[in-house]
Amino acid sequence: MSQRAAVRRKQAIFRWVTVSVVLAFFMLPLIGMLDFTTKVRRGGRTMATWKTLMNVSEISTKYPALKEGFIASIGLSVITVVIMLALLVPTMTWVRLRLPGMSRLVEFICLLPLTVPAIVLVVGLAPVYSWVFYLFGESTLWLGLAYVVLVLPYAYRALDAGLRAIDVKTLSEAARSLGASWFRVMWRIVLPNLRTAVLSASFLSVALVLGEFTIANLFSRRNLQVAMYQLGKSDAKISVAVGLLSLVFAFVVLFAMSFVGAQRSGSRRRRRPLAAAVAPAPAGTGSVKEPS
Amino acid sequence: MSVASPNAERGVAVELTELRRSYGPVNALDSMTLHLAPGEFVALLGPSGCGKTTALRCLAGLEDPDAGTITIGGRDVTALPTNKRDLGMVFQAYSLFPHMTARQNVEFGLEMRGQDKSTRARRAGDMLDLVGLSSQADRYAHQMSGGQQQRVALARALAISPQVLLLDEPLSALDAKVRTQLRDEIRRIQLEIGTTTLFVTHDQEEALAVADRVGVMRAGRLEQLAPPQELYARPATAFVAEFVGLTNRLAGRASGGRAEVLGVSLPLLAGSGDGNVEVLVRPEGIEATPDPNGNATVLSAAFLGAHGRVTARTDGGEQVEVQVASAALPSFEPGQRVRVTPRGDAALAVAR
Amino acid sequence: MAKSPRSGTRALGGIKPSGALAGVVPFFAYTTVFLLIPTLVVIIAAFVSDGHLTLGNVRALGNAGFLTALKQSIILSALTAIIGAVVGGILAYAVSTARPDGILKRFITSLCGVLAQFGGVALAFAFIASFGAQGMISAWMKKAGVGPSSTLWLYQWDKGVLLVYLYFQIPLMLIVFLPAVEGLRPQWREATETLGGTTWTYWRRVAMPILFPSFVGATLLLFTNAFSAYATAAALVSQAQPLVPLQIAGTFTSETVLGQANVGKAMALAMVVVVAIVMAIYAWLDRRSSKWLVR
Numbered sequence: 001m002s003q004r005a006a007v008r009r010k011q012a013i014f015r016w017v018t019v020s021v022v023l024a025f026f027m028l029p030l031i032g033m034l035d036f037t038t039k040v041r042r043g044g045r046t047m048a049t050w051k052t053l054m055n056v057s058e059i060s061t062k063y064p065a066l067k068e069g070f071i072a073s074i075g076l077s078v079i080t081v082v083i084m085l086a087l088l089v090p091t092m093t094w095v096r097l098r099l100p101g102m103s104r105l106v107e108f109i110c111l112l113p114l115t116v117p118a119i120v121l122v123v124g125l126a127p128v129y130s131w132v133f134y135l136f137g138e139s140t141l142w143l144g145l146a147y148v149v150l151v152l153p154y155a156y157r158a159l160d161a162g163l164r165a166i167d168v169k170t171l172s173e174a175a176r177s178l179g180a181s182w183f184r185v186m187w188r189i190v191l192p193n194l195r196t197a198v199l200s201a202s203f204l205s206v207a208l209v210l211g212e213f214t215i216a217n218l219f220s221r222r223n224l225q226v227a228m229y230q231l232g233k234s235d236a237k238i239s240v241a242v243g244l245l246s247l248v249f250a251f252v253v254l255f256a257m258s259f260v261g262a263q264r265s266g267s268r269r270r271r272r273p274l275a276a277a278v279a280p281a282p283a284g285t286g287s288v289k290e291p292s
Numbered sequence: 293m294s295v296a297s298p299n300a301e302r303g304v305a306v307e308l309t310e311l312r313r314s315y316g317p318v319n320a321l322d323s324m325t326l327h328l329a330p331g332e333f334v335a336l337l338g339p340s341g342c343g344k345t346t347a348l349r350c351l352a353g354l355e356d357p358d359a360g361t362i363t364i365g366g367r368d369v370t371a372l373p374t375n376k377r378d379l380g381m382v383f384q385a386y387s388l389f390p391h392m393t394a395r396q397n398v399e400f401g402l403e404m405r406g407q408d409k410s411t412r413a414r415r416a417g418d419m420l421d422l423v424g425l426s427s428q429a430d431r432y433a434h435q436m437s438g439g440q441q442q443r444v445a446l447a448r449a450l451a452i453s454p455q456v457l458l459l460d461e462p463l464s465a466l467d468a469k470v471r472t473q474l475r476d477e478i479r480r481i482q483l484e485i486g487t488t489t490l491f492v493t494h495d496q497e498e499a500l501a502v503a504d505r506v507g508v509m510r511a512g513r514l515e516q517l518a519p520p521q522e523l524y525a526r527p528a529t530a531f532v533a534e535f536v537g538l539t540n541r542l543a544g545r546a547s548g549g550r551a552e553v554l555g556v557s558l559p560l561l562a563g564s565g566d567g568n569v570e571v572l573v574r575p576e577g578i579e580a581t582p583d584p585n586g587n588a589t590v591l592s593a594a595f596l597g598a599h600g601r602v603t604a605r606t607d608g609g610e611q612v613e614v615q616v617a618s619a620a621l622p623s624f625e626p627g628q629r630v631r632v633t634p635r636g637d638a639a640l641a642v643a644r
Numbered sequence: 645m646a647k648s649p650r651s652g653t654r655a656l657g658g659i660k661p662s663g664a665l666a667g668v669v670p671f672f673a674y675t676t677v678f679l680l681i682p683t684l685v686v687i688i689a690a691f692v693s694d695g696h697l698t699l700g701n702v703r704a705l706g707n708a709g710f711l712t713a714l715k716q717s718i719i720l721s722a723l724t725a726i727i728g729a730v731v732g733g734i735l736a737y738a739v740s741t742a743r744p745d746g747i748l749k750r751f752i753t754s755l756c757g758v759l760a761q762f763g764g765v766a767l768a769f770a771f772i773a774s775f776g777a778q779g780m781i782s783a784w785m786k787k788a789g790v791g792p793s794s795t796l797w798l799y800q801w802d803k804g805v806l807l808v809y810l811y812f813q814i815p816l817m818l819i820v821f822l823p824a825v826e827g828l829r830p831q832w833r834e835a836t837e838t839l840g841g842t843t844w845t846y847w848r849r850v851a852m853p854i855l856f857p858s859f860v861g862a863t864l865l866l867f868t869n870a871f872s873a874y875a876t877a878a879a880l881v882s883q884a885q886p887l888v889p890l891q892i893a894g895t896f897t898s899e900t901v902l903g904q905a906n907v908g909k910a911m912a913l914a915m916v917v918v919v920a921i922v923m924a925i926y927a928w929l930d931r932r933s934s935k936w937l938v939r
Contacts, residue, residue, distance in 0.1 A: 003373055004356045007843075011741045018738035019752065022731065022814065026759060029767075029811065032774025032781060039778075083674075091671040098664040106668070109675050115919050116683060117872030119889045120912040122896070124682025149678045213764045213875035218896050229765045229879055240773055243766025247758060255754040354834050374837035381838040387831035391853050391933075400849070401839035445835075452839060 033244045037237050049237045053245065063238060069227025072140045076223060077206045079144030084155050084205055085198065087148065092159055093190050096168050110156035113149050118214040121149070129219060140221040147215070151208050155201040162197020203257065207250055303331030303488040304365030304455045306351065311360035313346055313512075320346040321357065322512035328488050333479070334517075335491040335503035339535070343512040344492045345460060351490060352458050353377050364455055375404075380449030380487070381458040385465040387445055388433040394420065394444045395429040401452040419447040422481060439470035446478065450485065457482065459491040463498060475502055496536050500524065508532045526561055530642040533572045540578065540612050542634075544571040546641045554587065554606065556634045565643035575601060575615040577637045582623050586631035588612065593624040604630055683916075690913040693906050701910035710891060710911065716801055717871060717888040718918070724809040725866035731810075732817020733825075733859060739818065740825040753822065756815035763812045768879035771798060771808050801886040805877055812876075813866050820865060824858035857933035864926045868919050888915055 037049045052058055060067040088110075095102050113121070125146055132142050171193070172185045180188065191198070213225035222230075224242075232239040306328040313321040320343045328334050336344040349355040351362055353374035362370045369377050380401075388397050398416040407415070420426050423443040433441055442462050449457060459478070463471045479502040482489050493499050499506045500520040507517040508531070516528040527533035544553040546569045551558050553571045560571075580588075580602050588604040591611070600621035602614045612632050616624070624630065690701050705711075735752075742748045774781045775798045785791035798804035828851055836846040874889040885891045888911060895908030 003371075004354075015738040015741050015748075018734055019748065022735050026755065026811070026815075028781060029770035029774045032779055033770045035780040036773035036778075087671055087674055091668055094664075094667040099668065102668065106671070109672075109679065112679060112683075115868070115916075115923055116679075117868075117874075117889065117912075117915055117919065119872065119874045119892050120686055120915055121679075121682055123892065123909055123912040124685040125678070126896075127685055128677065128682060145678055149675070152675075152679075207758075207761055211761060211764055211766075213878075217875075217878070218893060225765050225875070228769075232765065232769060232879070236769070236772075240766075240769045243769050247762060247766065250761075251755060251758045254757050255750065258750045258754050352834075352838060354837070374834070375840045375842055377838075378840075379838045381835065383831045383835065385831075386829050387835045389832060389835070389850055389854075391850075400836075400841075404840035404845065448835075448839070458838075 030244065030247070033240050037241045037244065049241050052238065053241050059238075063231065063235070065222065065227045066224075066231055066238070066242070069222045069224045072222060073210050073212075073224035075141050076144045076147060076212075077209045079141055080147040080151060080209050081202045081205050083144065083148045084151055084201065088152075088155055088159055088201070089191070089194065089198070090186060092156070092163060093168055093186060096163060097172055107156070107160075110152045112152075114153045118150065119218075121146070122215050122218045125215070140216070140223065143212075143216055143219065143221055143223070144209075147205075147209050147212060150212070150215075151201075151205040154204040154208065158201035158204060159194065159197050162194045162200075165197075166193045200257070203253065210246060303329075303486050305330050305363075306365075306456055306488050306490070307361075307363045308347060308351060309361045309363075311347065311350055311357045311362070313343075313350060313355065313357050319343075319512045321350070321360075323360075324509075324512060324514055326507060326514060326517065328490065331486045331488055333482055333489045333491065333502060333504045335493060335499035335506045336509055337493060337496055337499040337506055337535070338509035340494060342509040344494075344509045346512075347509070348458055348460055348490055348492045351456070352379055352381055378452075378455045379458055380452060380454035380456070381460065382442065382445045382449050382462040384461045385438065385441070386433075388441055388448075390433050393430045393432055394425060394436070394447075397433075397444055398448045398451050401448060405452060415451055416447075419451045420444070422450070422484075423447045423477070437470075438466050439474055442466065442474060443477075446481070450481070450487070453485075454487065457487045457489040459489065461493055464493070464495070471498075472501075478502065500536070506536075508535060510535075526638070527572075527640055528563060530572060530640065533640050538575055538613060539572045540575065541570045542573055542610055542612065543608070544569055544641065546571070551639070551641050553634050553639070554632060556636065558634055558636060559638045561638050561640045564641035567643070569641040569643055571639050571641045573634055573639045574637070575613040577635050577639065578612060578614045578632055579635055580604065580614040580616055580624070580630045580632045582628060583631040584629050586629045588630050588632045590624050590626050590628045590630055592626055593621055595621055600624075602630070604632055606632065686909050686912045686916065689906055689909040701906045702913075704907045705910055705914060709885075710888075710914075713886060713888050713891050714914065714918075716886050720801055720806060720809065720887065721867045721870035724806055724813045724870045725863050728810055728813030728817050728866050729821075729859065729863040732814040733821055733862075735814065736818050736822045736825045739822060740828075752818070756818040759815035760812055760819055762815075763873055764875035765879045767808060767811060767876050771804065771811075771880070775804070775807075799881055799883070801877075801881065805880060805887075808876055808880060809870050809873065812873075813870060816869060817862055817866060820862045821858065824855055824862075828854065857929060860929055861926055864922050868922055871915070871918060871922075 038045045038047060040046050052062065091106065095106050129142070129146075132145065136142060168190060171189050175185045175189045176182075210224060212223060213229065215221075216223040216226045217229070224246075228239045228242055308324065308326045311321045311324045312319070320341075322343070324343065324347060326334070326336075326347065336347060338344045346355060350357045353369070353372060357370070360370075361368060364377065388394075389400065392400065395413075395416050398419050399412045402412045402415055417426065417429070420429050423446055425440060425443050425447070428436060428440060428444075431440075433444075436444070442465075445462070462478070463475055466474065475498055478491075482502075491499070491503060500523070503520060505517055505519050506523050508515045508523065510531050516523060516532045518526075518528075523532065523536055527536065533539050542553050544551040544558075546552075546560060546564060546566050549560050549564075551560055551564070551569065551571050553573065558571065558573070588606040591603045591605055593600060593602045595618065598618065600616050600618050602616055602621075602624045604612050604614065606612060614632055691697055691699065693700050739749055739752050773779055775795060776782065777795045779795070782791070782795055798807075832850050832854075833846050836850055841849065872889070874893065877887050877890055878893065881887075881890065885894050892908050892911045892915075895911065
């Protein structure tokens with residue numbers, strides 16, 4: 001009808017065309033995976049692979065390596081998240097409260113892993129790990145110590161966004177004036193207010209750990225990705241199915257979280273910690289992710 | 293005083309006629325008509341969502357009305373795109389291009405009009421002079437205060453010598469002091485160059501202070517369009533009376549153009565109802581005197597600088613705000629008996 | 645119990661007591677062991693062989709194999725960065741025109757959030773399942789009589805690997821660039837229009853110059869992302885070592901050849917140098933635009 005409506009319509013057409021084309025590119029390999037896992041040699045379909053995958057006891061007897069890798073990755077996720085939170089939350093809060101002059105340095109260190117490719121880190125970690133394995137025994141779970149470094153930038157940004165949204169200083173001064181100890185300030189005041197940020201940081205860390213391949217593979221440790229890789233040579237179908245399943249799972253979680261984060265606070269300008277964590281770093285350090 | 297600006301001959305008439313605009317079920321503009329005389333400064337006032345911004349954006353061509361016509365200087369521009377309408381517009385905030393200096397911002401519109409470099413530079417210099425920012429010409433937006441940014445935005449809008457100047461709540465993001473200062477400056481400049489101006493605001497004081505005429509809007513309609521004094525003294529509706537200035541609602545009996553309020557007979561404005569009514573009386577239309585045999589008890593007294601305000605409860609249970617001289621304020625204390633009497637100014641009565 | 649509030653406030657105002665510094669010791673200790681030492685190890689070991697200072701490792705980088713891999717790594721990273729940035733940038737703009745809290749935007753950002761991290765083994769498998777010898781799309785193309793006769797292209801660094809890399813580069817661009825596009829204020833477009841500019845003027849004179857620094861920054865980020873990527877290429881290319889990360893991994897696993905490990909460290913150093921150069925370019929660019937950029 002009018003020029004403005006025409007502009008809007010043109011915009012809508014452009015949007016749908018662009019999104020459709022790109023989505024087609026995104027979807028084709030995924031459909032390819034689904035096709036591959038359900039294909040029968042002489043045509044036709046079978047859900048056998050998926051049935052196996054859903055059957056926990058069958059999969060653990062038939063594919064012990066996959067089970068081992070999966071359990072290792074779960075253990076690694078827990079270790080990584082625990083160390084990451086124990087390391088970052090008190091440090092970042094403390095720096096905000098008592099050592100603001102150090103915030104740049106802490107930020108720099110946390111974002112540094114973005115500029116050091118994982119493969120380079122592996123090279124440098126080799127001597128460190130020869131000590132770790134020598135002192136504490138050869139467990140795959142020790143990889144979690146290195147994974148903390150990998151997740152540092154993402155966790156830092158998620159928590160930073162959370163800390164920005166609350167006024168830690170005033171809150172803790174208020175709590176201190178009411179007689180709370182520093183420990184109580186952290187536990188009763190800061191942490192509850194950081195719930196969303198802690199959740200985002202943990203989610204990102206888990207996602208990264210579940211997708212980690214480089215370090216585990218080069219240290220000859222078997223986590224989920226390495227198991228999938230090895231299995232891919234003998235039984236590709238189950239391997240591809242695991243890959244697709246983990247992707248769909250991650251998407252569902254992220255999609256659900258996009259609703260949770262948005263509905264909570266009333267202020268529109270408050271950045272969601274998850275979005276902040278994957279957005280570019282203010283200092284210009286890149287967002288290089290490990291498992292690519 | 294009404295339409296007379298000294299430079300009226302340089303402005304053009306602007307007419308919004310029967311404009312309608314709806315967003316789904318909401319009528320942002322409900323057959324709104326507003327005519328601006330050449331060189332006139334009209335302020336549109338109203339609560340948020342009343343349609344004042346929609347009206348301005350329709351005039352700017354940033355929204356399309358569903359129906360109605362818009363003319364500028366007698367030319368129908370309803371179907372014309374924004375960039376052909378010859379307007380200057382100042383937005384609420386953040387409208388300066390962040391990657392250009394103040395001078396480059398001001399030059400932008402001139403460049404769009406194909407003017408050569410030296411003309412542009414001269415004109416931009418003049419405009420920055422006009423808003424008192426020559427010294428800031430090479431600064432970027434983020435290096436300036438909010439008030440300075442809005443001055444540059446004003447200079448940018450005026451640099452192209454537009455036929456109409458549109459001000460979309462340009463002061464609402466500023467703090468109180470800068471606000472009054474810039475408000476007066478906008479008026480000074482507008483009088484100087486005589487551009488027909490439409491100013492949208494939700495701040496009644498702002499509207500009353502600068503405009504030739506103020507239009508009060510409600511639910512997409514113009515409730516009243518009148519010079520500031522008239523709007524204040526003779527509000528056409530209860531909505532206008534309550535939106536512009538502070539008003540007491542007091543019970544009374546109206547008949548034959550007069551109403552009995554707190555024992556005093558007041559003349560009524562046109563449009564008043566008859567029978568048992570509520571009469572709207574301004575705080576400065578009431579007097580309060582300490583009196584042990586009075587008709588009210590003081591609840592609180594507040595010092596407001598130039599004057600004071602006493603809040604009292606009448607024996608009839610009504611709460612009344614009364615404006616008193618600052619000097620008289622010490623004689624009012626909470627719990628004290630006072631006599632409150634309307635002064636006899638004209639008031640508006642509305643049916644209960 | 646802990647210190648009294650009074651001593652706390654005094655600490656805030658006065659000279660920092662060592663107590664405040666103690667709070668950050670665990671963090672610095674941890675990052676020293678697992679981040680700073682490894683980085684130093686790479687830098688130092690690149691110049692050490694059998695306990696002696698030497699340039700031999702660095703000189704070993706001069707061999708044709710490594711130089712080819714470095715060149716190919718840079719070309720691959722640059723191409724996927726530029727294509728990814730352009731396609732992802734257009735996608736980001738398209739998404740920004742949708743309703744701010746609508747389903748489309750949430751869907752795309754969530755999907756891209758996952759896909760940007762989806763590199764690695766599973767991604768390689770996805771493309772093999774689609775474009776490999778028995779792949780679905782290969783079968784379609786065969787039926788339609790188009791496309792190459794063999795599927796070997798999928799395993800070549802400049803064809804298949806490039807396509808696969810785009811699969812995580814485009815989503816990463818969206819995630820990184822969308823905030824910048826959404827930072828464009830509608831007032832800028834409207835101001836341009838009221839001042840007499842057209843849509844084209846708006847893009848050329850206002851939107852593009854404003855977005856340019858973020859766009860270049862994002863592109864450089866995509867470059868380092870592709871340059872550092874290892875898992876995807878490792879899972880896809882098993883025969884040769886056409887890229888630097890694969891070569892480094894090669895020196896890691898072939899323990900038979902003595903001294904290889906130190907050459908690997910030299911290669912790692914070379915990677916760090918390339919990334920550092922990119923970051924330096926970014927920093928320079930950033931300083932140039934920070935005249936008007938507000939943070």
